[in-house]
Amino acid sequence: MSAAAPPQLSGFPPVLAPDARVLLLGSFPGVASLDVGQYYAHPRNQFWRLLGACLEVEALHLMPYEERLRVAVRHRVGIWDVVASCRRQGSLDAAVTEAEVNPLAAYLKVHAPRLECIGFNGGLSWKLGHHLADYGYRVFRLASSSPAAAMYSFEQKLEQWRPLFACRS
Secondary structure, eight states: OOOOOOOEEEOOOOBOOTTOOEEEEESSOOHHHHHHTOTTOSTTOOHHHHHHHHHTOTTGGGSOHHHHHHHHHHTTEEEEESEEEEEOSSSOGGGOEEEEEOOHHHHHHHHOTTOOEEEEESHHHHHHHGGGGGGTOEEEEEOOOSTTOTTSOHHHHHHHHGGGGGGGO
């Protein structure tokens, strides 16, 4: 008897204003995020702490989710994922199968014409999206904010993330 296929999952729409200069692209929401319908909802994911430090917005990670999104948009930062839908058991990128990638280049050209820089939050997002450099974007491979990326300290991750935010000026 074979095990059932993992469920087909769908990601979230982009958080992206037309004046965005920076886009953070993850791979696909984890289980905790899918459960509550929020980007980076796992309490040990460092995304919101890293973003707050890069934007110099103290305690961003403690704000209500909708306020975190408003702060990102106000700072011309977008949030999205490379994968639109996939099958996956659990939260690890290594478990992603049948990935359908978002139409990144076409969407960004229309909806974020001032976008300059894209940061890829983790290896799978980089693998599936770094070709966006071919469209004129400056691309940055970032250490993942995921708790699974424990080989880097918060400070080491922050050092990798900060250069991306020079694009907002």
